Amino acid sequence: MTYEITSPAPELTVAVKGRLDTLTSPKLESELEPSIAKARSLVLDLAEVDYLSSAGLRLLLTLQKRFKREGGSFALRNIQPGVMEILRMTGFLKILSVE
Amino acid sequence: MNVAVTLHFTADTQKLPEVLDQLDTHLMSAGCPEDARMQLAVAVEEIFVNIANYAYSGKTGPATINIKADAHKASICFADSGFPYDPLKKEDPNIEQAAEDRPIGGLGIFLVKEMSDEVHYERRDDMNILTIVKKY
Numbered sequence: 270m271t272y273e274i275t276s277p278a279p280e281l282t283v284a285v286k287g288r289l290d291t292l293t294s295p296k297l298e299s300e301l302e303p304s305i306a307k308a309r310s311l312v313l314d315l316a317e318v319d320y321l322s323s324a325g326l327r328l329l330l331t332l333q334k335r336f337k338r339e340g341g342s343f344a345l346r347n348i349q350p351g352v353m354e355i356l357r358m359t360g361f362l363k364i365l366s367v368e
Numbered sequence: 369m370n371v372a373v374t375l376h377f378t379a380d381t382q383k384l385p386e387v388l389d390q391l392d393t394h395l396m397s398a399g400c401p402e403d404a405r406m407q408l409a410v411a412v413e414e415i416f417v418n419i420a421n422y423a424y425s426g427k428t429g430p431a432t433i434n435i436k437a438d439a440h441k442a443s444i445c446f447a448d449s450g451f452p453y454d455p456l457k458k459e460d461p462n463i464e465q466a467a468e469d470r471p472i473g474g475l476g477i478f479l480v481k482e483m484s485d486e487v488h489y490e491r492r493d494d495m496n497i498l499t500i501v502k503k504y
Contacts, residue, residue: 290384290388290413291381291384291413291417292381292382292384292385319406320406320409320410321410322410322413322414322476322479323410323414323473323475323476323479324413324417326475327472327473327475330467330470330472331472333467334467334468334472337467337468338468350403351403351406351407355410355479358463358479358482359463359475359478359479359482360463360464360465363464364465364466364467364470365467
């Protein structure tokens, strides 16, 4: 998993590439923390994410709760079909914003 | 092509990339399509990580993964000699809850069930045996 900050905080956009799994999801969360702490909004561009496990879902829910609690916004963009299916079957499409 | 292979790992989450790489290689050899390979990988990750985190109570132990696959169906069987645990007894999460009410976590075994056509657990010879079957 790699990522690139394509727009800095406070309107933070991050393009993620690769897998969001048990090992990579906590890594992404901790490495983005300094930027997230300064962000009013966060968009994750998932155009190049081809794999999402429950650890990735855990990260998405953590971010959703955090931005909602702090009055900010959190959204996903460019979701691949396989990842979209996982979001659908776990009910996450109803609780996350998709651009 | 028919694939039948048994893989032996130390039940350690750091082994996950190796587990998923080998799984993908064997499923590809069998002719398993890409979307089914991704779904099987998600199920295998959840089960392997569960074994690594819980089966041996903080210690490491062996995890064996047997893969039987062809161009239409895959059967993947996990065996560990850790504490008896049937993950299928865990209640499914409520996926209709609002974000603020949803607990963080608890989706792993639910995903395994969703990604598979069949999931079976048995305790045999002091081992936890969990088998998933997926048709494609």
